[in-house]
Amino acid sequence: xxxxxxxxxxxxxxxxxxxxxxxxxxxxxxxxxxxxxxxxxxxxxxxxxxxxxxxxxxxxxxxxxxxxxxxxxxxxxxxxxxxxxxxxxxxxxxxxxxxxxxxxxxxxxxxxxxxxxxxxxxxxxxxxxxxxxxxxxxxxxxxxxxxxxxxxxxxxxxxxxxxxxxxxxxxxxxxxxxxxxxxxxxxxxxxxxxxxxxxxxxxxxxxxxxxxxxxxxxxxxxxxxxxxxxxxxxxxxxxxxxxxxxxxxxxxxxxxxxxxxxxxxxxxxxxxxxxxxxxxxxxxxxxxxxxxxxxxxxxxxxxxxxxxxxxxxxxxxxxxxxxxxxxxxxxxxxxxxxxxxxxxxxxxxxxxxxxxxxxxxxxxxxxxxxxxxxxxxxxxxxxxxxxxxxxxxxxxxxxxxxxxxxxxxxxxxxxxxxxxxxxxxxxxxxxxxxxxxxxxxxxxxxxxxxxxxxxxxxxxxxxxxxxxxxxxxxxxxxxxxxxxxxxxxxxxxxxxxx
Numbered sequence: 001x002x003x004x005x006x007x008x009x010x011x012x013x014x015x016x017x018x019x020x021x022x023x024x025x026x027x028x029x030x031x032x033x034x035x036x037x038x039x040x041x042x043x044x045x046x047x048x049x050x051x052x053x054x055x056x057x058x059x060x061x062x063x064x065x066x067x068x069x070x071x072x073x074x075x076x077x078x079x080x081x082x083x084x085x086x087x088x089x090x091x092x093x094x095x096x097x098x099x100x101x102x103x104x105x106x107x108x109x110x111x112x113x114x115x116x117x118x119x120x121x122x123x124x125x126x127x128x129x130x131x132x133x134x135x136x137x138x139x140x141x142x143x144x145x146x147x148x149x150x151x152x153x154x155x156x157x158x159x160x161x162x163x164x165x166x167x168x169x170x171x172x173x174x175x176x177x178x179x180x181x182x183x184x185x186x187x188x189x190x191x192x193x194x195x196x197x198x199x200x201x202x203x204x205x206x207x208x209x210x211x212x213x214x215x216x217x218x219x220x221x222x223x224x225x226x227x228x229x230x231x232x233x234x235x236x237x238x239x240x241x242x243x244x245x246x247x248x249x250x251x252x253x254x255x256x257x258x259x260x261x262x263x264x265x266x267x268x269x270x271x272x273x274x275x276x277x278x279x280x281x282x283x284x285x286x287x288x289x290x291x292x293x294x295x296x297x298x299x300x301x302x303x304x305x306x307x308x309x310x311x312x313x314x315x316x317x318x319x320x321x322x323x324x325x326x327x328x329x330x331x332x333x334x335x336x337x338x339x340x341x342x343x344x345x346x347x348x349x350x351x352x353x354x355x356x357x358x359x360x361x362x363x364x365x366x367x368x369x370x371x372x373x374x375x376x377x378x379x380x381x382x383x384x385x386x387x388x389x390x391x392x393x394x395x396x397x398x399x400x401x402x403x404x405x406x407x408x409x410x411x412x413x414x415x416x417x418x419x420x421x422x423x424x425x426x427x428x429x430x431x432x433x434x435x436x437x438x439x440x441x442x443x444x445x446x447x448x449x450x451x452x453x454x455x456x457x458x459x460x461x462x463x464x465x466x467x468x469x470x471x472x473x474x475x476x477x478x479x480x481x482x483x484x485x486x487x488x489x490x491x492x493x494x495x496x497x498x
Contacts, residue, residue: 104464106426107355107456108298109418112136115377123292135376135405137434138417142407143296146414147289152362154285155276156448159312164272167313168215190245195384201240204387216262217322220390229256265397269321271439273313276450279305286310293358293452296416302467306338307455308354312362315369315439315447323374323394323438327354327419329431330458338455339466355428355456357435358416359449361409367444371415372396372403373437381433400440409447420458428458 110131117133123146134140147155195205203220216222220238227233230252233240264270276282278290294304315321328351330336335343336353359371374393375381386393393399400406407415417437423429439447457463 102464102468104460104467105300107422107428109422110139110141110298112139112141121296123295134407134415135373135434137377138373138419138432140373140376140405140415140417143414143416144410145412146292147360147362147412149411151285151289152360152411152448154283155310155312155360155450156362158276158283158286159274159314159448162274162276164274164312164314167271167273168267168269186246186248186250187242190242199242201245203238204384207387207392208383215268216257216266217268217395219392219395222266226253226256265318265320268324270319271313271315271321273311275308276310276312278310290452293454296358297356297454299356299454302471303355303456303463304454306467306470308338308453311451311453313449313451315442315449317442317444317446319369319439319442319447320396321439322396323372323436325419325431325433325435325437326352326357326453327431327435328352336455336457336462339457339459339462342466342469343462352453353428353455353457354419354453356416356418356454358414358452358454360451361411361413362448362450363409363446364411365409365442365445365447367442368400368440369409369442369445369447370400370406370440371409371437372400372440373405373407373434374403375434375436376403376405378404378434383433386436394436394438396438397441400438406440409449420456427460428456 112133112135115133115135118130120128120130123129129143129145132142134142190201193201193206195208203223206223207218207220224233224238227238227240228236230248232244232248234244276286278286280287282290289310290304294301297304328334330351330353333347334349334351335347337350338353340350374386391399391402393402417435419432419435421429421432439449457466
């Protein structure tokens, strides 16, 4: 539905041996000058009209549950900008804070070689692991037995002790009231959605960009039902002309959504989650898992240790997570959540900057619950091709079987992939559209997973400043001086033995 673009805005929610040399100490990289941290203006990290297009970005800010003020400001930005994705970006960045930033070595990246390729690595003492390439687009790998059964049970136990919360919350009444007062040009919204610029909004054009409406997963049936209820499509053909779109009153959309309570099956994500601390002072098993991830990724300890805590997720029977990307697009109007505290910049929006995802399966699932990569190893990528006829490949409740690659949950197995392409200079490039993935419907039993996200700022200089500042805080004040997001104090003091 066309109105969803405006109304969706709501408040936010051990591949190698131990002998590998950490990249930041790699003299070859330093000699090549790849550690240079001169901060050129940060370009958009998404190709036009891809999954990270600005039209999608409008809704992504909702999807990651940003604060209401950010969302309203984003709508105003769209309203007052010229809406041309090829135009120069909005606000100019200010230079990072005073003082030279340290040089950072190139980011490591495992080679896929070919699908099915296996290599032996030693991530823990006296045991070999095997890494198998699952796809090249995205660069995706599987490691059976990364975690032991005892480690899996411990993680679940700690999560239950901590307590889990619902992963998605619908917008509040305050949000809806605020949205009702917004004066945003419907022409701008129409142009955002009209991908082929033919002056008509087809259902798949609306679906391709809105993805959700007011926290709900939008389907062709739901959009047509809404069109009918608010009399937006007089001829009932499912296509809106500019005139029909302009005649709509967005307040009718809000009223319609308020009258229709969303079931859990209608949400973008139906799960519960919590966060577990892995830093200094954490349970020894949690520390061991983080060190194993450090050896697997071959990234610097500073990057891994300053990344997000471990997220643990429970999907009950009927649980799902529709296809999404883990890392948000970074435009000049955005900043990474993990480095925002040290950035001396005036940018109104924040997003997650996750260079890698390491996903652990904590149990065997009785029915369903696969991780699907709908477009893995497609020859080309076109967002509009995700929706053909009545099939939406992003819909993990109905069409998981049509995705290109599905990974079955097996206790202790880890899968990991890169959410960005390389930039050719040893750092972060464009968001990899092929990293689109989701959690298939759990048809029987319960599914437990955990995620370690490795955070890297696309601005090399800003990442360097962040690491420098965190090191200073640690020297001066210890762990209590770290940013609140970096550690979970409620979990830090927990002690549980296997």
